[in-house]
Amino acid sequence: MQPCGLDEVRKKMIQDNPSLQFEFDQYEQQINQIAAAQAMSKSTAITDTIPVVFHIVLRWQHINNLGGIQGIIDRCKSQIDALNRDYNAQNADSVNIPAAFKPLYGNAKIHFGLAHTAPNGAASPGYTIDTVTIAGFDPMAQGSYGSGYICSDAKYAAAGGADAWNTAKYLNVWVVNTAPNGTQGGFVAGIATHPSMINQLPAVELGCVIHYGTFGRREAGNQYFINNLDSGRVLVHEVGHFLGLWHVWGNDQGGCTADDGVADTPPQDVATQSYCPTFPLLDNCTPTGNGVMFMNYMDYSSENCQHMFSNGQVAKINAAANNSYPSLTTHPELIRYPIVTGVSQVAGNAPAFTVSPNPARNTVMVNVAENNTQLRKISIINNVGQVMNAITAESGRDIYAIDVQGLAAGMYFVQCAYQNGVETQKIIVE
């Protein structure tokens, strides 16, 4: 498994169009200046919210590997949890950061939330599912649609993929099977567009791509994951690229001249390949002292020994989030869904929930979002009041998938019973 394919694609883009080297360098200079200025002027850091949509573009067998629809719902949640853990300096394993690097442990203060309002204003569970028949998407090979870089085929419905949601307002993550024929001969765990590429790539291609076997965070022993890539950190790394970071060793493998443009990550020769080194790890570029920062999310060390972004990286992340994507952090309302019209509110302050899709055919998604601790039961009731299906609430769960395949076509009611009342919405089953 090759951890990430961005360096190779960047190299290929420059080969294909040599003037890009200048563009990329110019972006780098500008964003570093902004980051430096903001780091000095930032007094009280605010938490920014980024709405996230996952586009699941997989064969049915792969969806089943993930535990079916319910498995996907669970992984969306655990993946968001993993992002929030590492982008808010809440990872418990930060205790393993060596004392010498501890003062550099950065908090990006970015809150990620599933996008519960779709671009057309409809309620959404925060993901889309498109089933494909092709084996996978190759991040290294030219695609047939769009730019041809970074799994572009997966990003177009016309090519069998999933169209992006407005990339100015949503972080789009495509969850695919990356094909095993990249330039280094292995699967690529993830790849992302970098903000220096914004002017080079169609806007509809901006975002991250991850292999489905790295999607989410392990919550149970029997869940399918690629070995040792089960803590959600492939996407943590790819979002790092999406928000302007390069690998800690720069863009080259070998040599000390290319750097990551971040002052507090020590110069580093090559990637730390999928193992947990002992501190200090010295190399050609930092041969003395504390060595290289192998516990950084932007190195290739094993996931279980990655523990930090540095303060310098955090400044760059925030500069990119606010300057390269000016609308990405200004729509926190998209992680919620407005009060649904037509809801009969039995209890005085009964909270709203959302139902999608409506009309429904196979599965109905019920999202209780903010009110997940008050929910007791969800029932599907037919038009003469018979309970056709009922689910007991699990504390803290936002989204429930309810099977309606066995129901005759017609009108039904979804009823959420809360601690303090019930609330009902109509649905049509086709």
Ligand SMILES: [Zn+2]
């Ligand atoms: Zn990478």
